[in-house]
Amino acid sequence: MISDLLRIEGLRVYYYTRDGVVMAVDNVDLFMKKGETIGLVGESGSGKSTLGRAILRLVPPPGRIISGKIVFDGLNLTELSEEEMRKIRGKRISMVFQDPMTSLDPLMKIGDHIVETIMAHETLTREEAEEKAIKLLEQVGIRSERFMDYPHQFSGGMRQRVGIALALALNPDLVIADEPTSSLDVIVQFQILDLMKELKNLYGMGMILITHDISIIPGIADKVALMYAGQLVEFADAKSFFNEPLHPYGKALLESIPNIQHSDQKLKYIPGNPPDLINPPKGCRFSPRCPYATEKCREEEPPTIMVGHHRLVKCFQY
Amino acid sequence: MTSLRVYIIRRILLSIPMLLILLSVVFVVLRVAGDPVSAMLGGHAPISEIERIRKQLGLDKPLYIQYLNYLMNLAHFDLGRSMIWGQRPVLDEILEHFPATLELSISAFTFSILLGVFTGVFSARRRNKPADHAIRLYGIITYSIFIPWFGLVLQLIFGVYLGWLPISGRSDPRMAPEIITGLYVLDSILTMNLPGLIDSIRHLILPTVTLGIYLSGIYTRLTRTHMIDILQSDFIRAARARGLPERTIIYKHALKNAFIPILTMMGLQFALLLAGAVLTETTFSWPGMGYFLYERISYRDFTTIQGTIVFIATLIVLISLIVDIIYVYIDPRIRY
Numbered sequence: 001m002i003s004d005l006l007r008i009e010g011l012r013v014y015y016y017t018r019d020g021v022v023m024a025v026d027n028v029d030l031f032m033k034k035g036e037t038i039g040l041v042g043e044s045g046s047g048k049s050t051l052g053r054a055i056l057r058l059v060p061p062p063g064r065i066i067s068g069k070i071v072f073d074g075l076n077l078t079e080l081s082e083e084e085m086r087k088i089r090g091k092r093i094s095m096v097f098q099d100p101m102t103s104l105d106p107l108m109k110i111g112d113h114i115v116e117t118i119m120a121h122e123t124l125t126r127e128e129a130e131e132k133a134i135k136l137l138e139q140v141g142i143r144s145e146r147f148m149d150y151p152h153q154f155s156g157g158m159r160q161r162v163g164i165a166l167a168l169a170l171n172p173d174l175v176i177a178d179e180p181t182s183s184l185d186v187i188v189q190f191q192i193l194d195l196m197k198e199l200k201n202l203y204g205m206g207m208i209l210i211t212h213d214i215s216i217i218p219g220i221a222d223k224v225a226l227m228y229a230g231q232l233v234e235f236a237d238a239k240s241f242f243n244e245p246l247h248p249y250g251k252a253l254l255e256s257i258p259n260i261q262h263s264d265q266k267l268k269y270i271p272g273n274p275p276d277l278i279n280p281p282k283g284c285r286f287s288p289r290c291p292y293a294t295e296k297c298r299e300e301e302p303p304t305i306m307v308g309h310h311r312l313v314k315c316f317q318y
Numbered sequence: 319m320t321s322l323r324v325y326i327i328r329r330i331l332l333s334i335p336m337l338l339i340l341l342s343v344v345f346v347v348l349r350v351a352g353d354p355v356s357a358m359l360g361g362h363a364p365i366s367e368i369e370r371i372r373k374q375l376g377l378d379k380p381l382y383i384q385y386l387n388y389l390m391n392l393a394h395f396d397l398g399r400s401m402i403w404g405q406r407p408v409l410d411e412i413l414e415h416f417p418a419t420l421e422l423s424i425s426a427f428t429f430s431i432l433l434g435v436f437t438g439v440f441s442a443r444r445r446n447k448p449a450d451h452a453i454r455l456y457g458i459i460t461y462s463i464f465i466p467w468f469g470l471v472l473q474l475i476f477g478v479y480l481g482w483l484p485i486s487g488r489s490d491p492r493m494a495p496e497i498i499t500g501l502y503v504l505d506s507i508l509t510m511n512l513p514g515l516i517d518s519i520r521h522l523i524l525p526t527v528t529l530g531i532y533l534s535g536i537y538t539r540l541t542r543t544h545m546i547d548i549l550q551s552d553f554i555r556a557a558r559a560r561g562l563p564e565r566t567i568i569y570k571h572a573l574k575n576a577f578i579p580i581l582t583m584m585g586l587q588f589a590l591l592l593a594g595a596v597l598t599e600t601t602f603s604w605p606g607m608g609y610f611l612y613e614r615i616s617y618r619d620f621t622t623i624q625g626t627i628v629f630i631a632t633l634i635v636l637i638s639l640i641v642d643i644i645y646v647y648i649d650p651r652i653r654y
């Protein structure tokens with residue numbers, strides 16, 4: 001287990017709001033190896049972004065990490081000082097954000113964003129950092145002439161390329177990409193995903209790809225981590241998951257993907273509402289919406305069971 | 319940049335009618351209130367003497383003729399002559415007093431912005447903590463300060479009671495620097511006059527603090543509000559995720575973005591700065607334009623008052639233009 005790049009154990013992240021405590025991440029365990037890509041999937045509000053930010057210890061107030069361990073390459077991140085943590089951010093673990101329109105400083109040139117990031121972590125001269133920045137921009141498909149341009153002179157897709165260049169600037173071991181394509185139109189989404197696949201092969205970093213759109217997972221992720229209401233309900237390698245999801249929520253989710261081959265097929269929605277994370281349902285959190293729910297499901301919380309090799313599922317059916 | 323040039327020219331042309339309206343109002347109001355001859359000679363001078371001087375000053379002519387004459391001269395940048403005693407050219411008198419006001423304004427303005435921005439950033443970073451509440455209170459109180467009263471309090475404490483600082487004037491006459499620019503601090507530096515420099519700075523402190531604190535409150539509030547907003551924005555979150563040092567995040571990214579509304583306020587506040595300078599100058603017998611204007615109003619020195627007001631209004635127009643130009647350099651999104 002020492003060879004794990006990231007090991008999250010019993011992580012709880014709560015938001016202390018006026019209306020009550022939002023249990024956004026509730027007792028989550030997650031493991032990943034070096035160079036692996038995990039697709040972190042779940043509907044809106046299931047706690048994906050909170051989990052992603054918690055890894056960098058950037059949960060915004062009133063949120064706080066309540067308990068649990070986040071062990072990255074042997075270091076327990078929850079125990080580091082703020083300055084030690086800063087040195088990890090951007091250098092060893094970086095992040096790509098959902099909205100490229102607002103994630104760049106509007107008053108700063110594109111190139112300077114990259115130069116600044118490099119120089120915050122490495123002792124290079126400005127010239128050396130600029131040279132590196134130009135190479136990075138070219139790698140993500142931005143011509144070097146655009147180095148001096150400002151964010152507002154770029155389209156959303158181009159800005160997301162800059163976001164990716166920024167995330168890769170220091171050759172990190174782990175990139176957390178939080179819905180990197182959700183705010184882009186479909187064609188651009190595919191271009192960005194292709195770019196990410198290409199760069200992943202080139203850099204070999206690990207990646208957590210957060211998305212509510214499960215259809216982008218095949219072909220990019222090695223594993224699928226399925227989140228429901230702040231909890232991890234299934235964790236499996238992508239192939240087995242898409243062959244046969246074990247958790248009833250996963251099944252429902254796959255059935256809801258529009259299938260191009262069977263375009264006459266009716267789109268199925270998962271009936272019911274996502275649960276309230278201040279007062280989550282008793283027992284299994286999916287039970288109010290689960291077609292297989294039994295009396296036991298409504299009373300007791302199901303344990304997380306290991307099925308086969310390294311496949312985890314949190315459901316009484318197994 | 320040609321569109322910027324067009325914009326500047328248009329702004330200047332648009333400000334001309336505004337200046338004219340202001341001038342006309344001042345022109346009429348002054349003449350309703352009395353005239354300089356009786357103010358100068360007192361009520362006991364013989365009528366013939368009063369008539370003679372009125373005629374000499376052109377005050378016997380109908381109002382519209384006086385007005386047209388004044389405008390004609392103004393079109394040639396001629397502000398006329400003072401109406402009392404020496405009858406010196408108004409422009410000379412203004413230029414003589416302007417450096418003192420400029421020096422106080424620059425000093426108080428800089429002080430107020432540094433103080434306002436610093437307290438605002440401090441407050442925003444400690445949102446809803448005791449320090450934040452204290453600073454917010456400061457931001458409200460300073461705005462309602464009455465300058466002559468506040469100046470007097472400072473004079474009493476630091477001048478009279480503690481005896482640390484001079485309470486009036488720009489310098490000790492024995493130490494006044496040789497005049498080059500008229501800005502004593504600068505002139506002392508240029509002539510390498512250390513005692514003069516120390517003396518001018520000591521004289522500047524109390525007026526600067528008085529006016530500076532008065533002006534700083536609005537920057538405190540503005541900086542705090544915008545910093546709180548910006549510190550929650552996506553690009554700051556992204557900057558944190560890139561592992562930038564906190565100082566870079568606060569001062570390079572957040573403050574630079576918060577500075578745009580502060581800059582707008584600086585342009586708008588300039589008129590208030592000058593108004594505040596008038597009150598501060600009279601409180602501290604600071605021989606600038608405010609002090610001078612105040613003195614000439616009591617003599618009803620029409621031409622000088624008109625000239626000074628035109629001068630100040632033109633200055634305000636110019637400053638707001640400069641602010642607009644600075645925007646273009648700070649914010650790449652702005653184009654005129």
Ligand SMILES: Nc1ncnc2c1ncn2[C@@H]1O[C@H](COP(=O)(O)OP(=O)(O)OP(=O)(O)O)[C@@H](O)[C@H]1O
Pocket residue numbers: 015017022024042043044045046047048049050051060061062063212277
């Ligand atoms: N700053 C915050 N203050 C209070 N509650 C929050 C905050 N951020 C998130 N939450 C709550 O925490 C829960 C998880 O939110 P999170 O953003 O992690 O979900 P998500 O899976 O990323 O959803 P999405 O797909 O909408 O991005 C939600 O119920 C949300 O309302």
Ligand code: SF4
Pocket residue numbers: 247248249284285286287288290291292293294297302314315316317
């Ligand atoms: S535990 Fe019960 S309710 Fe929950 S998913 Fe499994 S079957 Fe459904």
Ligand SMILES: [Mg+2]
Pocket residue numbers: 048049050178179
């Ligand atoms: Mg999210």
